[in-house]
Amino acid sequence: MTIHKITMPTPFAVGDVNAWLLKGDALTLFDAGTNTTESEQAMLNGLKEAGCRPEDVEQVILTHHHPDHAGLVGLFGNARLLGHRYNEPWLTRDEAFFEYHDRFYEECLIEEGVPESYIHWVRKMKRPVEYIGKRPLDGVLEDGEEVPGHPGWSVVETLGHAQSHLAFFNEQGGEMIGGDLILGKISSNPLIEPPLDPGQGRPRSLLLYNDSMRRVADLPVGVIHPGHGKDVRGIRELVESRLVQQKQRALAVRDMLAEGPKTIFELTKRLFPQAYERELGLTLSETIGQTDWLVAEGLASETRKEDGVLHYEKV
Numbered sequence: 165m166t167i168h169k170i171t172m173p174t175p176f177a178v179g180d181v182n183a184w185l186l187k188g189d190a191l192t193l194f195d196a197g198t199n200t201t202e203s204e205q206a207m208l209n210g211l212k213e214a215g216c217r218p219e220d221v222e223q224v225i226l227t228h229h230h231p232d233h234a235g236l237v238g239l240f241g242n243a244r245l246l247g248h249r250y251n252e253p254w255l256t257r258d259e260a261f262f263e264y265h266d267r268f269y270e271e272c273l274i275e276e277g278v279p280e281s282y283i284h285w286v287r288k289m290k291r292p293v294e295y296i297g298k299r300p301l302d303g304v305l306e307d308g309e310e311v312p313g314h315p316g317w318s319v320v321e322t323l324g325h326a327q328s329h330l331a332f333f334n335e336q337g338g339e340m341i342g343g344d345l346i347l348g349k350i351s352s353n354p355l356i357e358p359p360l361d362p363g364q365g366r367p368r369s370l371l372l373y374n375d376s377m378r379r380v381a382d383l384p385v386g387v388i389h390p391g392h393g394k395d396v397r398g399i400r401e402l403v404e405s406r407l408v409q410q411k412q413r414a415l416a417v418r419d420m421l422a423e424g425p426k427t428i429f430e431l432t433k434r435l436f437p438q439a440y441e442r443e444l445g446l447t448l449s450e451t452i453g454q455t456d457w458l459v460a461e462g463l464a465s466e467t468r469k470e471d472g473v474l475h476y477e478k479v
């Protein structure tokens with residue numbers, strides 16, 4: 165067997181996370197769990213099962229920068245750390261980036277019509293940065309490139325869930341190391357994250373996510389080794405059904421807009437009455453996904469009022 169799965173606990177609602185050890189010309193670990201002692205113990209056990217030690221790992225490659233995937237990068241002192249360039253400010257705790265990050269979310273919350281009393285959520289949206297490892301990338305991977313040390317494996321940029329998201333595809337084997345792009349049981353949250361280039365404006369995360377899923381569905385992928393849960397097969401059908409569900413959710417939001425123009429915050433309270441206060445960031449990004457989709461399809465319009473708040477209206 166050339167690919168070995170290592171499952172680790174996380175302190176997050178998502179539950180366990182997987183890392184994938186791939187033996188080729190190089191010994192490469194895809195993803196690195198969470199920076200906790202429990203996760204580290206599970207990682208060490210998993211490596212031992214695969215017959216290797218942390219110092220044997222020659223490359224650590226990240227599918228994305230989230231704290232359940234980029235945690236234990238410090239454990240692999242002999243390995244080069246590779247991934248999308250968007251990982252870098254998170255891995256190095258770039259102060260200028262985090263100042264811009266907080267301003268970005270403050271501006272988003274205003275646009276979304278979120279009352280002032282919720283602004284403290286900006287800090288929470290930084291996600292638990294301390295669970296992410298702290299070391300810079302040794303190299304950047306770009307879409308279409310061959311994965312170093314693994315002839316036949318290529319990098320597939322798959323933004324949407326994260327602005328750093330990459331998947332890795334071996335055409336000959338029909339295998340993909342998929343990160344959080346396509347999970348068996350749930351669709352990933354299209355998180356709103358500040359773009360590296362502030363001039364780009366807020367990313368349309370759900371639209372990016374849908375494009376990434378379609379792109380992967382068009383590749384001859386037989387099996388995805390995901391970031392959470394069991395291997396996923398029947399990718400094309402799964403993507404199709406996720407896109408149909410997605411459309412239905414957006415059309416339900418359009419029905420709400422039939423009652424009159426609404427802000428993102430108003431829609432979020434309606435869509436997630438139980439969860440919106442506890443999980444404001446996640447529920448807002450789900451709602452923004454619906455309105456972005458409706459606007460892109462020409463089914464809703466977006467108008468900026470004088471106070472900077474965006475109002476959505478049925479077209």
Ligand SMILES: [Zn+2]
Pocket residue numbers: 178181230232233344391392
């Ligand atoms: Zn994850």
